[in-house]
Amino acid sequence: MKREITDKNKKINKNIAFSLMGMGLMLSLGACNASQDASAATVSANVNSNKTQKTQGNETSISIDNNTVSINGDGASSEVKVITISKAGTYRLSGKLDEGQIVVDADGDVNLNLDNFTISNSTDAPIVGKSGNININLVDGSDNRISDTRAANTQDENSSNETKAYDAAIYSEADINLTGSGKLTVEGGYEDAIHSKSNLNIESGNYSITASHHGLNGKETLVVKNGSFDITTVEDALHSKGDVTFENGELNINAGDDALHADNALTVKDGKININSSNEGLEGVTVNIEGGNILVNSTDDGINAAGDSEDGSQLSYAINISGGDIKIIPGGDGIDSNGDLNVSGGNIVVDGPSNGGNAPVDYDGTGTITGGSILATGNSGMFQGFNGNNQGQSSIIYYLDNNAATGATIKISDESGKEIFSSADQTQSYNAVLYSSAEIESGKTYKVSVGDSEGSVTAGDSQGGNFGHPPMGGMGGNNQGQPPQMNDNFQGRGQGNNQGQPPMGQPPEMNGNFQGRGGNNQGQPPMGQPPQGGPNGNFQGRGQGNNQGQPPMGQPPEMNGNFQGRGGNNQGEPPMGQPPQGGPNGNFQGRGQGNNQGQPPMGQPPEMNGNFQGRGQGNNQGQPPQGQPPEGGNQPQIGQPPQNENNQSSKNKTDSKKKKNKQKSNQKTGDTSGKEK
Numbered sequence: 001m002k003r004e005i006t007d008k009n010k011k012i013n014k015n016i017a018f019s020l021m022g023m024g025l026m027l028s029l030g031a032c033n034a035s036q037d038a039s040a041a042t043v044s045a046n047v048n049s050n051k052t053q054k055t056q057g058n059e060t061s062i063s064i065d066n067n068t069v070s071i072n073g074d075g076a077s078s079e080v081k082v083i084t085i086s087k088a089g090t091y092r093l094s095g096k097l098d099e100g101q102i103v104v105d106a107d108g109d110v111n112l113n114l115d116n117f118t119i120s121n122s123t124d125a126p127i128v129g130k131s132g133n134i135n136i137n138l139v140d141g142s143d144n145r146i147s148d149t150r151a152a153n154t155q156d157e158n159s160s161n162e163t164k165a166y167d168a169a170i171y172s173e174a175d176i177n178l179t180g181s182g183k184l185t186v187e188g189g190y191e192d193a194i195h196s197k198s199n200l201n202i203e204s205g206n207y208s209i210t211a212s213h214h215g216l217n218g219k220e221t222l223v224v225k226n227g228s229f230d231i232t233t234v235e236d237a238l239h240s241k242g243d244v245t246f247e248n249g250e251l252n253i254n255a256g257d258d259a260l261h262a263d264n265a266l267t268v269k270d271g272k273i274n275i276n277s278s279n280e281g282l283e284g285v286t287v288n289i290e291g292g293n294i295l296v297n298s299t300d301d302g303i304n305a306a307g308d309s310e311d312g313s314q315l316s317y318a319i320n321i322s323g324g325d326i327k328i329i330p331g332g333d334g335i336d337s338n339g340d341l342n343v344s345g346g347n348i349v350v351d352g353p354s355n356g357g358n359a360p361v362d363y364d365g366t367g368t369i370t371g372g373s374i375l376a377t378g379n380s381g382m383f384q385g386f387n388g389n390n391q392g393q394s395s396i397i398y399y400l401d402n403n404a405a406t407g408a409t410i411k412i413s414d415e416s417g418k419e420i421f422s423s424a425d426q427t428q429s430y431n432a433v434l435y436s437s438a439e440i441e442s443g444k445t446y447k448v449s450v451g452d453s454e455g456s457v458t459a460g461d462s463q464g465g466n467f468g469h470p471p472m473g474g475m476g477g478n479n480q481g482q483p484p485q486m487n488d489n490f491q492g493r494g495q496g497n498n499q500g501q502p503p504m505g506q507p508p509e510m511n512g513n514f515q516g517r518g519g520n521n522q523g524q525p526p527m528g529q530p531p532q533g534g535p536n537g538n539f540q541g542r543g544q545g546n547n548q549g550q551p552p553m554g555q556p557p558e559m560n561g562n563f564q565g566r567g568g569n570n571q572g573e574p575p576m577g578q579p580p581q582g583g584p585n586g587n588f589q590g591r592g593q594g595n596n597q598g599q600p601p602m603g604q605p606p607e608m609n610g611n612f613q614g615r616g617q618g619n620n621q622g623q624p625p626q627g628q629p630p631e632g633g634n635q636p637q638i639g640q641p642p643q644n645e646n647n648q649s650s651k652n653k654t655d656s657k658k659k660k661n662k663q664k665s666n667q668k669t670g671d672t673s674g675k676e677k
Contacts, residue, residue: 059113064095075106085110088132093117101125104172106132114182115139120147124165125190129172136170138182138205146170150190152212152234168195168217176218178227179203186210192217193233200240202227214239215255222262224249226271236261237278244284246271246292258283259296263307268292268324280304281328285315289346291323302328302350305337317364321346321372329427331355333362334376340365341386348374352428354403356381361434369393373437375410375423377430385434394459395436398448403429408451415445 060073062083069078075087081100085091088108096118104110110132116139119126126146127134138144148169169188170176176196178184181204186193188211194200200218206228209215215231215238216222222240226249231237234256238244244262248271253259259278260266266284270291275281281296282289283304296302303326305317317339327349328334334350335341341363350360360376361367361384370392385397396412409424412435420439433450440446440459447456 059090059092062091062093064093064097064100067096067098067100069097099123102127104129104132104134109133109135111135111137113137113139114142114144114180114184116142116144118145118147120145120149122149124150125168125171127170128166129174129176131174133175133177134170134172135177135179136184138178138180138184140181142180142182143185144182145185145187147185147187148189149187152189153191165190167213168192170194173197175199175201177201177203178205180205182206183208188212188215195219199223201225207231209233211235218242218244221245223247224251229253231255233257240264243267245269246273250274252276253278255279260284268294280332281330283307285317287319289319289321289324289326291346292325294324294326296326296328296330298328298330298332300330300332301336302330302332302334303336304333305339318342319363320344321348323372327351330358330360332358334360334378335362337363337365337367339363341367343369343372343374343386345372347372348376349423349425350374350376350378351426352378352430354379354428354430358382359384361385369395369436371438374434375421376434377404377410377426378428378432379430380432383432383434386436393436393438394440394442395434396440396446396448396457396459398433398435398450398455398457400431400433400450400453402453403431404450404453405429409449411447411449413447413449414439417447420446 060071060076062076062078063070063072067081069081069083071078071083073091075089076083076085076091078084081097082103083097083100084103084105086105088106088110090111090113092113092115093102094115094117098120099122100119101121101124102112102119104127110129112134114136126148146169153165153167167190169186169190170193172195174196175198176194178194178201183206185208188194188209191211191213193209193211193215195214195217197219199221200216200223201221202216202224204226207230209229209231211231211233213233213235215233215236216224217236217239219240220242222238222242222244224238224245225247228250230252232254236258237251237253237255238246238260239258240261241263243265244260245267246260247269250272251259251274253273253275255275255278257279258281259273259275260268260282261280262284264284265286265288266282267288268282268290271293273292273294273296275294275296275298278296278298280300281298281302281304282294283301283306285305285307287303287305289303303319305319307315307317309315317337319335319337319340320342322345324346326346329351330353332353334352335348341361352360356379358378359382360378361374362382363384367384367386369386380399383397385395386392404426406427406429407424408426409422410426410433411419412421413419421435421437433448435448442459445456445458447454449455
């Protein structure tokens with residue numbers, strides 16, 4: 001019995017042991033599985049970590065901390081504070097480096113991601129591209145600064161002693177491309193802010209730029225596709241020896257010379273351009289404006305088609321405006337083309353100039369308007385309309401007797417009294433108004449009021465139409481009445497101390513200038529009924545010595561030009577009687593001879609297309625021809641300005657201001673390849 005109990009106990013103990021062993025085995029297997037799961041998770045994490053590291057490995061990191069450079073990746077090296085990038089690839093720059101330099105010398109494209117990166121240098125250019133295109137990306141939310149703090153270069157670029165140096169804060173022999181949504185501040189202390197010796201392209205970004213020379217300079221081309229720019233420069237804000245294209249974006253410019261300058265074609269497609277100050281606003285051999293919102297403040301021309309070829313060949317100048325809202329406040333000409341002016345669209349306002357030596361609209365070739373609108377106000381002295389050979393859109397020109405004050409309201413109404421235009425935004429005084437729009441119809445009469453002044457004018461298809469009359473009154477140098485018609489030069493000079501009298505008889509109709517010259521006494525213009533003519537020349541009546549120079553009395557010549565009766569410092573009175581016939585291209589001058597009188601024509605002198613000179617000899621009289629000479633002059637119709645080769649007033653368009661030799665644009669370079677920029 002006892003044995004049986006013992007065996008039973010052994011059996012129970014064995015079962016318990018097996019159970020315990022099973023439980024232990026299960027626990028061991030569970031622990032093993034848990035260990036395997038943990039190992040698998042660790043492997044997975046390591047794989048994912050390696051993938052991330054591999055992606056980051058394609059971008060070499062260059063970081064600066066306390067002016068200590070750390071490079072993580074391939075393709076870049078540093079020596080002291082000069083970082084050299086020698087392989088094509090992508091590089092992320094962050095931190096601040098004083099007195100440092102980035103040198104790009106690679107076979108392919110180098111991408112620079114600027115991520116809150118600042119670099120400055122007072123002895124050399126901060127970023128230099130020797131080879132390989134440089135693509136700069138402004139990382140979203142980043143604020144970056146590139147500062148060339150060298151003193152401004154004042155050396156003569158043509159001097160053999162000129163120091164060779166990289167001439168910009170960001171300089172490259174190859175292309176420079178900028179993109180991204182971050183901010184970049186560039187200080188071009190030595191010369192330019194950004195200069196590519198090839199092509200400069202800007203896709204996007206926010207820029208603040210200052211430069212002692214040009215702001216953005218692309219030697220072959222400069223293209224701005226978008227972005228926001230605040231640019232202050234001593235020379236041009238945007239500059240290229242080739243083409244400049246502004247497609248979109250926003251420009252705020254203060255320029256010491258041109259705001260936008262191209263040695264070849266300058267094109268504005270869209271966007272906003274605000275030129276707060278400039279010498280000239282937009283300049284190129286060809287200027288094309290297709291759209292955008294443009295404000296130009298300039299001390300000289302607002303928009304200018306000018307330039308010189310490198311080989312001296314003749315260039316074809318043109319300003320073509322097909323769209324956009326444009327306002328120009330010039331100190332010189334508003335729109336000035338040394339060739340043609342073509343307006344086919346857009347809304348243009350030219351506010352000035354107020355001085356008589358320039359005009360709101362000025363061209364040497366053909367001026368045509370076929371669409372859009374223009375309001376041009378300025379001084380009548382050199383005032384010019386369109387001359388599109390009676391093709392296109394009609395215009396009116398209205399002359400005031402006195403200068404209109406700034407802020408005076410200009411209103412234009414049709415024959416029914418319907419107001420078709422109104423403006424009170426002029427900031428410069430004026431006494432002549434040009435207006436054209438699709439609502440102006442040729443041959444119809446329009447009422448024009450400027451402040452308290454009011455009159456009616458008939459619209460014409462071109463400058464040869466009836467545009468109203470230049471002002472009557474004593475405004476030396478401005479149109480006074482309608483100036484005479486002629487095209488060449490007439491001179492009557494006095495001899496010695498006696499009289500030199502110009503032609504007697506009915507004065508000539510001729511293509512020229514009439515001058516009666518003498519000394520210090522009276523120079524009296526023609527007597528009788530004054531001439532009839534068109535509105536483009538200047539009438540000047542000046543007194544001699546301390547006496548009076550009286551304008552024409554009688555029936556003087558029909559001529560294309562300016563009438564001047566000169567003497568001294570007293571009164572110059574414009575013509576009395578019926579104003580002259582003809583257009584405005586020559587000069588009429590009546591001056592006193594010796595100490596006696598030099599009298600302009602009396603009677604009926606010759607009609608001719610040449611120069612007439614009557615000169616005195618010794619102390620006797622030199623009298624020009626008397627009687628009725630031959631007919632041969634060109635006679636435009638009454639009230640029509642001249643239709644001549646250039647339809648110009650007496651402005652000399654070979655003036656250096658017009659066809660400027662932009663040698664200053666052949667900038668200094670930063671290498672040994674020459675001085676051409």
